[in-house]
Amino acid sequence: MSQQASILLSIFLACIVLLVVVGLWLDRKVRRQEHDLASLGEALKRSRAHAEEQRNRLAERSDMDHAKDEFISTVSHELRTPLTSIRGALGLLSSGLLGNVDGRAQNLLRIASTNTERLIRLINDILDLERMESGRAPVNLRRCSIYDLSREAVDTMTALADASSIRLELNSYAAHDANYFDADPDRILQVLTNLLSNAIKFSPANSTVTLQIDANIEALSVKVIDRGRGIPADKLESIFDRFQQVESSDSSKKGGTGLGLAICRSIIQQHGGMIWAQPNRDWAKPDQIAPGTTFCVQFSRSVRAGDTAMPMMMSPMAEHGEGLILVCDDDPGIRTVICEQLRRHGYDVIEAGSGEEVIALAHEQAMRNAPVPAIAGILLDHYLPGLSGWETLRQLKSSPATAAIPVIVLSVSSPSERPLLVGEAQGWVQKPFNENLLLGELARVLKSKPKAGAVAIKQHDAIASRLTV
Amino acid sequence: MRRILIIDDEDDIREVAALALETTAGWEIVTAGSGPDGILAAANCKPMPDAILMDVMMPGMDGPTTFRLMQQNPELAGIPVLLLTAKVQGVDQRRFAGLGFSAVLFKPFNPLTLAAQISEKLGWVD
Numbered sequence: 001m002s003q004q005a006s007i008l009l010s011i012f013l014a015c016i017v018l019l020v021v022v023g024l025w026l027d028r029k030v031r032r033q034e035h036d037l038a039s040l041g042e043a044l045k046r047s048r049a050h051a052e053e054q055r056n057r058l059a060e061r062s063d064m065d066h067a068k069d070e071f072i073s074t075v076s077h078e079l080r081t082p083l084t085s086i087r088g089a090l091g092l093l094s095s096g097l098l099g100n101v102d103g104r105a106q107n108l109l110r111i112a113s114t115n116t117e118r119l120i121r122l123i124n125d126i127l128d129l130e131r132m133e134s135g136r137a138p139v140n141l142r143r144c145s146i147y148d149l150s151r152e153a154v155d156t157m158t159a160l161a162d163a164s165s166i167r168l169e170l171n172s173y174a175a176h177d178a179n180y181f182d183a184d185p186d187r188i189l190q191v192l193t194n195l196l197s198n199a200i201k202f203s204p205a206n207s208t209v210t211l212q213i214d215a216n217i218e219a220l221s222v223k224v225i226d227r228g229r230g231i232p233a234d235k236l237e238s239i240f241d242r243f244q245q246v247e248s249s250d251s252s253k254k255g256g257t258g259l260g261l262a263i264c265r266s267i268i269q270q271h272g273g274m275i276w277a278q279p280n281r282d283w284a285k286p287d288q289i290a291p292g293t294t295f296c297v298q299f300s301r302s303v304r305a306g307d308t309a310m311p312m313m314m315s316p317m318a319e320h321g322e323g324l325i326l327v328c329d330d331d332p333g334i335r336t337v338i339c340e341q342l343r344r345h346g347y348d349v350i351e352a353g354s355g356e357e358v359i360a361l362a363h364e365q366a367m368r369n370a371p372v373p374a375i376a377g378i379l380l381d382h383y384l385p386g387l388s389g390w391e392t393l394r395q396l397k398s399s400p401a402t403a404a405i406p407v408i409v410l411s412v413s414s415p416s417e418r419p420l421l422v423g424e425a426q427g428w429v430q431k432p433f434n435e436n437l438l439l440g441e442l443a444r445v446l447k448s449k450p451k452a453g454a455v456a457i458k459q460h461d462a463i464a465s466r467l468t469v
Numbered sequence: 470m471r472r473i474l475i476i477d478d479e480d481d482i483r484e485v486a487a488l489a490l491e492t493t494a495g496w497e498i499v500t501a502g503s504g505p506d507g508i509l510a511a512a513n514c515k516p517m518p519d520a521i522l523m524d525v526m527m528p529g530m531d532g533p534t535t536f537r538l539m540q541q542n543p544e545l546a547g548i549p550v551l552l553l554t555a556k557v558q559g560v561d562q563r564r565f566a567g568l569g570f571s572a573v574l575f576k577p578f579n580p581l582t583l584a585a586q587i588s589e590k591l592g593w594v595d
Contacts, residue, residue: 077526084485085482088485088578089481091489091580092580092581095580098488412563
């Protein structure tokens with residue numbers, strides 16, 4: 001009996017010891033979990049504070065950008081206003097419309113007129129360059145033909161060439177279809193006319209300036225070849241810097257501003273291309289340098305600058321898509337066009353005319369269950385009255401129900417102008433866009449996996465919900 | 470003969486533009502130095518001006534506001550208005566787009582071709 005009692009007692013004691021051990025272990029585990037939760041809470045607090053700080057910094061930067069825009073716009077206006085009177089007065093006087101002036105006075109008027117024109121060009125060029133380098137001169141990409149643009153540039157410069165007895169020649173080695181690429185036609189024309197104008201200025205009379213196009217499936221290139229005095233090897237690169245000319249007297253003698261090539265380089269870089277100068281080669285004697293210079297512009301068709309700034313050079317052919325797309329633009333006309341294009345390519349579409357509507361529709365769709373399809377992607381106009389595109393994007397991304405929906409921003413600005421928005425959006429299409437560009441970008445975004453940013457937000461929300469339980 | 474109303478707060482620009490249009494195209498020019506004066510001048514002009522050349526930045530009432538007020542007056546609403554601006558930045562141009570102006574011309578203009586530019590924008594063939 002006593003043996004039985006001692007066995008029972010030891011079992012009882014063992015149970016108590018076990019309970020104490022288990023209790024202690026559980027207590028430690030609970031404490032550790034509490035500690036974990038506390039540190040997660042801290043981390044969440046820190047990340048919220050960080051997000052707040054980032055948001056404030058963004059707002060400050062956008063204020064600064066705005067102030068700079070205003071300043072440049074005002075300076076430009078203040079410089080142009082007196083120049084308008086000067087140009088008008090000198091132009092009328094030197095035209096002889098108001099009566100004849102004697103030869104010496106006529107010469108002085110000519111000097112004043114020419115230099116006014118030079119000052120106007122200089123102001124235009126400085127502002128142009130400033131805007132481009134600060135990313136405030138968006139390129140408006142559209143499908144255009146390099147041959148047509150070259151033809152237009154040659155036609156524009158023919159009068160200038162004729163005046164200097166120089167022949168302009170356009171040679172194309174590209175198949176018809178290979179001429180097409182996505183570019184800002186006004187900007188490319190600006191580059192081509194600038195290169196032609198330089199070539200004409202530095203060519204001897206009775207020589208030929210050639211504009212040559214080569215295009216294939218990988219690249220597209222334009223060369224402007226002159227037979228002028230050539231550029232010393234040590235200056236081939238520096239001529240693309242501001243106010244760097246081969247000879248210091250060139251700007252006064254040739255009437256240039258010293259900024260033309262810097263502008264050309266900026267424009268070409270904005271298009272994801274390259275521009276450089278090289279001495280001409282005599283193909284009969286390849287080891288010898290022939291007189292004159294060749295300026296080369298090259299665009300690679302494989303450039304995918306979407307990650308940094310630029311839409312791709314060649315949009316992929318629009319393919320058949322599927323899924324429900326929410327299209328938001330305050331302009332009903334644009335909305336109709338986009339919806340029509342999407343429907344034709346197999347997408348289902350719902351429309352929203354404001355940021356508020358986007359938030360409401362996105363949440364409504366997210367709350368519904370299958371078989372009603374959830375939104376696969378949102379096309380969001382950047383400039384919206386009321387809740388702006390930016391604010392809408394932020395709200396979408398900060399709500400767990402809608403954070404994972406990819407958003408493509410439609411904007412007249414280039415992505416490089418709005419780097420902060422790019423971080424949150426999964427895609428970007430610059431207005432005006434063509435159907436291919438839009439559908440290509442949509443297909444790309446829908447195919448790619450959710451970005452790390454969206455996943456991170458979801459994780460934070462998971463932690464937050466654990467903490468509040 | 471065409472009759473043009475120039476509204477610009479800069480005396481010198483008004484004078485130069487008027488002289489340029491008179492001498493190169495032989496048009497009759499009326500000028501006003503502010504938005505309100507411009508609206509009065511347009512209303513009192515008999516016959517009405519064929520076109521109005523309007524500055525953007527004017528103290529008091531700016532060009533777009535003057536234009537909007539003119540549009541509310543059925544007598545003046547039909548006169549084509551060309552904006553003449555020293556603001557050539559893209560962002561400024563976008564601000565003017567869609568406001569209903571017949572054209573936007575830029576300062577500094579070429580005095581010898583200003584009349585031709587206006588005729589071209591308005592489709593005048595004479």
